[in-house]
Amino acid sequence: MPIANVIPLSAQVAADLARQHAMPACTVLTPELANSLQLVNAMTRRLRDVGVRVEAASPLDVTLFIVAEDAGRLAEAFRAEWRGASWSTKGTRTLNSVRLGGCRICWLTPVKEQDS
Numbered sequence: 001m002p003i004a005n006v007i008p009l010s011a012q013v014a015a016d017l018a019r020q021h022a023m024p025a026c027t028v029l030t031p032e033l034a035n036s037l038q039l040v041n042a043m044t045r046r047l048r049d050v051g052v053r054v055e056a057a058s059p060l061d062v063t064l065f066i067v068a069e070d071a072g073r074l075a076e077a078f079r080a081e082w083r084g085a086s087w088s089t090k091g092t093r094t095l096n097s098v099r100l101g102g103c104r105i106c107w108l109t110p111v112k113e114q115d116s
Contacts, residue, residue, distance in 0.1 A: 051073055
């Protein structure tokens with residue numbers, strides 16, 4: 001028994017509906033974004049080559065987040081190259097970061113308890 005009020009759509013009608021209700025595609029790649037993507041991709045490859053795992057990347061601000069356990073491996077491989085080491089604590093986490101190859105490399109560590 002056919003279901004009432006159901007009309008099969010042709011492929012053309014379905015495609016037209018999809019176009020009308022789809023989010024617009026990003027079609028602009030600025031020179032600045034292209035440069036940021038190039039830096040992030042190159043640094044990601046370098047980090048992976050030495051066994052440093054990348055958890056997340058943000059090309060817009062040229063930042064990579066690595067697995068905290070790999071910070072020692074990062075130091076062994078790149079300490080001579082990195083610049084601007086910094087850290088900031090908020091709540092129970094410390095954000096550690098260094099500048100390397102035009103990117104900011106970050107990792108989170110728990111705050112160490114201080115003796116009373």
